Amino acid sequence: MSTQQFDNVSVATKANVYFDGKCVSHSITLADGTKKSVGVVLPATLTFNTGAPEIMECVAGSCEYKLKGTDAWVKSSAGEKFNVPGNSSFEIRVTEPYHYVCHFG
Numbered sequence: 001m002s003t004q005q006f007d008n009v010s011v012a013t014k015a016n017v018y019f020d021g022k023c024v025s026h027s028i029t030l031a032d033g034t035k036k037s038v039g040v041v042l043p044a045t046l047t048f049n050t051g052a053p054e055i056m057e058c059v060a061g062s063c064e065y066k067l068k069g070t071d072a073w074v075k076s077s078a079g080e081k082f083n084v085p086g087n088s089s090f091e092i093r094v095t096e097p098y099h100y101v102c103h104f105g
Helices: none
Strands: 009-011 016-018 023-030 035-041 044-049 054-060 062-067 074-077 081-084 089-094 098-104
Touching: 054 062, 054 074, 074 081
Parallel strands: none
Antiparallel strands: 009 023, 016 023, 023 035, 035 098, 044 089, 054 081, 054 098, 062 074, 062 089
């Protein structure tokens, strides 16, 4: 089951807008200092670069993703997660709005 809500958080009110609005997210910080982002990717094929390792959790919708160095596209739907190594990248293909939580670290 996907994350439904986060309690007791600090939310950055200014959105992170990427790829001319195809991806919009807000950064949140939990009470223990853990950082995450919550957002949506609109229909597109995009490439994201990572610094820290990430876990992409699908809250609603679906996507297909391809990790750097692989040839296979893998589907991720609501309630599913995929891991992206740090200092890497991944491609994401979205045909319907893909709502996600990005867990850093």
